[in-house]
Amino acid sequence: MPDDYNPEALPDLLPLYYKRLFPYGPYFKWLNYGGVPKHYFSHREFSFTLKDDVYIRYLSFTDQQDFEKELQKKCPHKIDLGAVYSHRPKDQKTIKSTAFLAQEKELVFDIDMTDYDDVRFCCSGADICRNCWPLMIMAVKILDRALREDFGFQHILWVYSGRRGIHCWVCDETARTLTAQGRSAIAEYLTLVKGGETVSRKVILPDKLHPSIRHAVDIISKYFLEYIVKKQDLLGDEEKWKKVIAMIPYDQLKSVLAEDFVTVGTNTSTRWAIIKQRLQNAKEKLDLYKYPYVKEEIMLQLCYPRLDINVSKGLNHLLKSPFCIHPKTGRVCVPMDPEKIDDFDPEQVPTVSGLLEELDKVDLVEDDQGKKFRDYKKTSLGRYLDIFDSFLKGLESSRKGKLIEQSDMKMEF
Amino acid sequence: MEFGTKSRKKLITTNKVKDYRYPHHLQLYTDPPTETISLQEFEELAVERLKVLKAVETIGITHQKGTEKYNQLLEKEITATKFKECFIRKRNLSLEEEIENRKRDHMSHFILRLAYCRSEDLRRWFLLQELDLFRYRFQLESSQSRVEFLASNNLKYKPVEKDEQEEVTREMDGLDHLTNSTNKEFYKVPFTEALDLVRNRKVFLRDGYAYVPQEDLVSILLSLFRTQLSHALVVTSRALPNMEEDGRLLPMLCGLSKRYLGQDYGVKKQNVGVVTAEMIELLSKKSFPLCMQNIHASFRQTHHLRHGSRLQYGLFLKGIGLSLEEAMKFFKAEFTKSMDIDTFDKKYSYNIRYNYGKEGKKTDYTPYGCMKIIMNNPPAMGDAHGCPFKHFEAEFLRQRLSSLGVSKDGVDVVMKYTKGGHYQVACAKLFELTHGINDTNSEVEMVIQHPNQYFENSQKLLNGPVKTAKTVKIVSSQQNSQASVANGSQVDVKTEVMDDEMGDDLDLNDEELNMMT
Numbered sequence: 001m002p003d004d005y006n007p008e009a010l011p012d013l014l015p016l017y018y019k020r021l022f023p024y025g026p027y028f029k030w031l032n033y034g035g036v037p038k039h040y041f042s043h044r045e046f047s048f049t050l051k052d053d054v055y056i057r058y059l060s061f062t063d064q065q066d067f068e069k070e071l072q073k074k075c076p077h078k079i080d081l082g083a084v085y086s087h088r089p090k091d092q093k094t095i096k097s098t099a100f101l102a103q104e105k106e107l108v109f110d111i112d113m114t115d116y117d118d119v120r121f122c123c124s125g126a127d128i129c130r131n132c133w134p135l136m137i138m139a140v141k142i143l144d145r146a147l148r149e150d151f152g153f154q155h156i157l158w159v160y161s162g163r164r165g166i167h168c169w170v171c172d173e174t175a176r177t178l179t180a181q182g183r184s185a186i187a188e189y190l191t192l193v194k195g196g197e198t199v200s201r202k203v204i205l206p207d208k209l210h211p212s213i214r215h216a217v218d219i220i221s222k223y224f225l226e227y228i229v230k231k232q233d234l235l236g237d238e239e240k241w242k243k244v245i246a247m248i249p250y251d252q253l254k255s256v257l258a259e260d261f262v263t264v265g266t267n268t269s270t271r272w273a274i275i276k277q278r279l280q281n282a283k284e285k286l287d288l289y290k291y292p293y294v295k296e297e298i299m300l301q302l303c304y305p306r307l308d309i310n311v312s313k314g315l316n317h318l319l320k321s322p323f324c325i326h327p328k329t330g331r332v333c334v335p336m337d338p339e340k341i342d343d344f345d346p347e348q349v350p351t352v353s354g355l356l357e358e359l360d361k362v363d364l365v366e367d368d369q370g371k372k373f374r375d376y377k378k379t380s381l382g383r384y385l386d387i388f389d390s391f392l393k394g395l396e397s398s399r400k401g402k403l404i405e406q407s408d409m410k411m412e413f
Numbered sequence: 414m415e416f417g418t419k420s421r422k423k424l425i426t427t428n429k430v431k432d433y434r435y436p437h438h439l440q441l442y443t444d445p446p447t448e449t450i451s452l453q454e455f456e457e458l459a460v461e462r463l464k465v466l467k468a469v470e471t472i473g474i475t476h477q478k479g480t481e482k483y484n485q486l487l488e489k490e491i492t493a494t495k496f497k498e499c500f501i502r503k504r505n506l507s508l509e510e511e512i513e514n515r516k517r518d519h520m521s522h523f524i525l526r527l528a529y530c531r532s533e534d535l536r537r538w539f540l541l542q543e544l545d546l547f548r549y550r551f552q553l554e555s556s557q558s559r560v561e562f563l564a565s566n567n568l569k570y571k572p573v574e575k576d577e578q579e580e581v582t583r584e585m586d587g588l589d590h591l592t593n594s595t596n597k598e599f600y601k602v603p604f605t606e607a608l609d610l611v612r613n614r615k616v617f618l619r620d621g622y623a624y625v626p627q628e629d630l631v632s633i634l635l636s637l638f639r640t641q642l643s644h645a646l647v648v649t650s651r652a653l654p655n656m657e658e659d660g661r662l663l664p665m666l667c668g669l670s671k672r673y674l675g676q677d678y679g680v681k682k683q684n685v686g687v688v689t690a691e692m693i694e695l696l697s698k699k700s701f702p703l704c705m706q707n708i709h710a711s712f713r714q715t716h717h718l719r720h721g722s723r724l725q726y727g728l729f730l731k732g733i734g735l736s737l738e739e740a741m742k743f744f745k746a747e748f749t750k751s752m753d754i755d756t757f758d759k760k761y762s763y764n765i766r767y768n769y770g771k772e773g774k775k776t777d778y779t780p781y782g783c784m785k786i787i788m789n790n791p792p793a794m795g796d797a798h799g800c801p802f803k804h805f806e807a808e809f810l811r812q813r814l815s816s817l818g819v820s821k822d823g824v825d826v827v828m829k830y831t832k833g834g835h836y837q838v839a840c841a842k843l844f845e846l847t848h849g850i851n852d853t854n855s856e857v858e859m860v861i862q863h864p865n866q867y868f869e870n871s872q873k874l875l876n877g878p879v880k881t882a883k884t885v886k887i888v889s890s891q892q893n894s895q896a897s898v899a900n901g902s903q904v905d906v907k908t909e910v911m912d913d914e915m916g917d918d919l920d921l922n923d924e925e926l927n928m929m930t
């Protein structure tokens with residue numbers, strides 16, 4: 001992948017991207033949800049960020065053609081998706097604010113690497129690298145499992161944001177029709193790491209481990225040693241291990257560990273072994289063992305997904321749309337396959353400039369009107385579109401299943 | 414509901430064995446009453462129920478809910494009201510008496526709905542107290558009666574089959590636990606109907622179903638009640654302006670809601686401009702509650718404030734009398750230490766104007782009360798907002814308290830309240846300690862409900878009992894609003910910032926209900 005993207009060229013690249021590469025067909029197919037109910041696409045709020053951070057909310061489009069036309073005309077630097085409203089969002093100003101209501105939206109999750117800055121030492125802020133990316137892998141695995149097994153959701157679209165985070169769109173009908181309370185309940189169920197800068201112990205587990213937490217710990221366990229030893233060297237020096245020791249709720253143990261780490265410990269992996277051993281001993285010996293899951297708490301605080309809960313809670317909260325271009329990196333906001341998330345490499349995600357270059361090398365084909373064009377599916381965007389397609393197929397087949405179910409019910413009468 | 418002065422009460426007149434409208438001693442108040450009652454009776458019912466709710470609130474602040482002591486105190490307080498026989502069953506009542514009581518319960522609840530639907534703070538207060546009252550009353554019922562009540566509300570959940578139950582039990586217990594859940598009976602409920610249990614991970618979930626233990630069905634009931642009531646309150650508040658026809662009613666309703674909740678600390682016109690940007694630094698040291706001191710300090714240090722802090726702090730400053738111009742000056746001066754003026758204008762001035770109702774929905778937002786700060790939107794990494802007593806780590810809070818010059822004993826007392834979850838009591842104690850009222854050992858006397866109340870109390874104390882310009886103004890503005898309502902002018906329905914959400918319902922969770930325990 002040639003990484004010669006230059007942010008300053010974005011205004012010149014976007015018209016080409018929206019003309020030649022943006023997957024209008026599948027995209028519309030997604031947001032139209034089979035046209036049930038009919039207004040699902042036309043009542044959806046879009047917002048565009050144009051150049052110089054000009055931000056326009058409450059846009060809406062009648063159909064795919066309208067959307068295509070406007071997108072190519074405005075060439076937004078960013079597209080956000082909002083809720084499906086009771087009225088067309090573009091009429092928002094003419095409708096009484098009490099009547100204009102957000103009715104449905106996918107249940108969404110936003111995980112941003114900046115929220116892990118206190119537990120990653122390779123980079124900070126907007127940067128990510130191979131050493132912190134495992135955090136995102138664990139996040140996908142943990143949340144995907146919970147959403148499917150615990151909540152019974154099936155149509156889950158995972159998306160790489162193009163830079164430092166990932167988004168999750170749960171598209172089942174039960175998810176789209178959730179109330180704000182339902183959304184916040186799910187988000188809180190999935191939130192374990194709590195507290196701001198002033199809190200050093202951010203995960204506190206009750207004395208009975210909920211099955212969903214146990215599953216999360218199991219998933220983390222598969223990555224944990226490799227991650228703390230090879231990727232982060234999390235107990236490599238005093239500055240780092242001080243943070244980990246601060247997560248332990250027993251003062252006595254804290255000082256013992258601080259000493260052990262210097263006298264016995266030689267590197268991250270021996271020091272982690274010491275923590276485990278000391279905790280185990282304490283568990284067996286001390287009657288007053290108030291917190292039986294300190295080891296798990298540490299693992300979770302270091303690795304459990306950190307959700308921006310407000311994004312999930314609000315019905316009318318906006319989230320960046322898939323297939324946007326990230327203006328800083330030029331990368332496309334692409335779907336990810338949660339089954340193969342271990343193989344996903346953010347650095348391999350195509351950039352707009354790279355794709356356009358590739359497209360020029362793709363053979364020309366003719367459409368049914370004899371017009372010649374180059375098929376964007378032949379570029380490296382293709383395999384991400386395959387993931388999107390299989391997600392769409394799933395949605396479609398459950399729609400069909402539901403229709404059959406309904407007609408069967410009618411037959412009975 | 415009709416209200417008239419002429420007609421005397423025409424309450425119970427029948428000997429019917431079952432009143433289909435009141436099938437149970439408890440109710441979820443789904444339908445409004447249709448009887449006509451006198452204005453006098455109207456007021457009496459309201460005042461008496463308010464006494465009960467007030468007792469529910471204060472006892473809930475100082476005692477853990479559901480404990481023996483809590484129940485005991487609540488019983489004592491309720492016995493002192495006219496709802497004595499309605500809420501606490503000490504002797505056997507005749508059927509007529511019982512139905513009469515259920516009617517009074519029904520009516521009084523609806524009257525207070527009218528009085529307490531007008532602002533988010535009022536709705537929140539009313540909802541919390543009603544829920545606590547319901548919870549208290551529910552646990553007084555026999556288990557037979559509870560089951561009947563569930564059934565009468567169409568909550569007919571079926572127990573999980575034996576095979577599945579064994580499987581679920583295994584899942585729940587895992588390897589580390591061999592607990593007593595083996596013989597528990599579970600009910601399979603769609604997770605959307607057990608949101609509070611889901612939220613707190615108090616229930617096992619599989620494939621979209623919550624496996625609810627029998628004893629937790631109560632929580633589902635409460636959540637049903639909460640959803641219905643919060644929605645109904647919002648709907649009522651929208652309908653309220655239409656009720657102005659009866660000129661006598663509104664002043665009474667306004668009076669009722671003021672009676673216990675005090676001021677809403679919205680901005681009084683005469684208050685604007687009392688505080689200037691230059692005064693903030695000094696005031697923050699003398700009279701700001703810890704939450705605001707904290708945001709202020711963080712702002713001074715980082716020259717930046719995140720969204721949550723801008724709302725919480727910005728509205729507070731507006732409430733103490735900082736004008737829009739002064740607020741702009743204040744925020745600009747600090748923000749531009751870390752960014753250029755252009756960036757500030759582009760990114761942050763909107764926010765400040767928004768707080769003052771000059772942008773967005775153009776609503777004159779009111780400052781956040783303690784409940785809202787404690788319960789909503791907890792601070793995440795890098796945030797400075799929230800309630801220090803609730804959101805700070807204990808050790809850090811301790812340091813902060815000592816740095817304010819509080820003695821070690823004083824710190825211990827405040828920390829004790831904090832640990833018990835009595836955040837507002839802790840804050841009140843800190844007020845008393847830093848303002849030289851009472852000493853470490855005395856019981857906390859004041860109740861802090863609002864950061865702006867903290868500020869006003871502090872200023873009153875520091876500036877002496879003389880009527881400062883400000884207190885006079887507040888008094889007069891209240892008189893004005895009373896008068897204008899009595900004249901039948903527009904009702905002032907205040908809206909609050911809902912963090913850009915347009916939710917119809919108050920988003921209260923179980924934690925919120927359990928707060929102050």
Ligand SMILES: [Zn+2]
Nearest residue numbers: 122123129132
């Ligand atoms: Zn990194």
